[in-house]
Amino acid sequence: MISKTTPLITVYIPSHNYGRFLQEAIESILRQTFDSWELFLINENSSDNTKEVMNIYKNIDRIHIYDTPNIGLPAVANFALDRAKGTYIIRLDADDVFDENNLLVLSKYLNIHSDIALVFPDYFLMDESGFIYAQERRQPIYYMNHMLDIPANGASTMIRTDILKKVGGYRPDLGAQDGFDIWNKIIKEHKCANVNIPLFYYRK
Numbered sequence: 001m002i003s004k005t006t007p008l009i010t011v012y013i014p015s016h017n018y019g020r021f022l023q024e025a026i027e028s029i030l031r032q033t034f035d036s037w038e039l040f041l042i043n044e045n046s047s048d049n050t051k052e053v054m055n056i057y058k059n060i061d062r063i064h065i066y067d068t069p070n071i072g073l074p075a076v077a078n079f080a081l082d083r084a085k086g087t088y089i090i091r092l093d094a095d096d097v098f099d100e101n102n103l104l105v106l107s108k109y110l111n112i113h114s115d116i117a118l119v120f121p122d123y124f125l126m127d128e129s130g131f132i133y134a135q136e137r138r139q140p141i142y143y144m145n146h147m148l149d150i151p152a153n154g155a156s157t158m159i160r161t162d163i164l165k166k167v168g169g170y171r172p173d174l175g176a177q178d179g180f181d182i183w184n185k186i187i188k189e190h191k192c193a194n195v196n197i198p199l200f201y202y203r204k
Helices: 019-030 050-055 073-083 102-112 145-149 161-166 180-186
Strands: 009-015 037-044 063-068 088-091 116-126 132-136 158-160 191-203
Touching: 009 019, 009 073, 009 102, 019 037, 019 050, 037 050, 037 073, 050 063, 063 073, 073 088, 073 161, 088 102, 088 161, 102 116, 102 158, 102 191, 116 180, 132 191, 158 161, 161 180
Parallel strands: 009 037, 009 088, 037 063, 116 191
Antiparallel strands: 088 158, 116 132, 116 158
16 A cells, blocks of 8 residues: 655656666665655656656656756756655665665664764675675774765665755766765764665666
8 A cells, every 4th residue: 555645765766778777776666665755767868768667657656757858967866855755865776776675774774863864774786687796895984983084875875855955965067976975065064874784786
């Protein structure tokens, strides 16, 4: 049963010609063990089958499909942020996959730790075919001071929506995003955290 209440989490998946991976990404959201979410599918002027894949899900109430010109990832992130209803917001890249417990674990962490603005998990590395060949593990933040010099991965990082808006969102003049600019804005005034559980699959 789909909840009609305001979602706790806004998830957004941008795609520019990643149609061959997109359905796997979307299905990983539908399999989540946590149910209070909305999903934005953002077609960034794709010339492949991205739009056709997104349209498979057009009749699901909490999935919203948008078309944008090829405006770049920072601008797409701001596009999602402007429309987000969730208390928390998180991006999933169209070629990556969430573990089924990702939203549950990260949102639970933020629920419990009110002083944390941003949380991210460890992750698996997989190749184009989906073969998992490594696991990325971070030392807990604040365990060593220099860990704050290493930003979170831009994807699968859950952020408090109000704080993300307060710091001004993403800089659209940057050619790439990946969380570096946001990381540096947030750590000046807020605490961040990582969960040492691999909760998403990062395709490289």
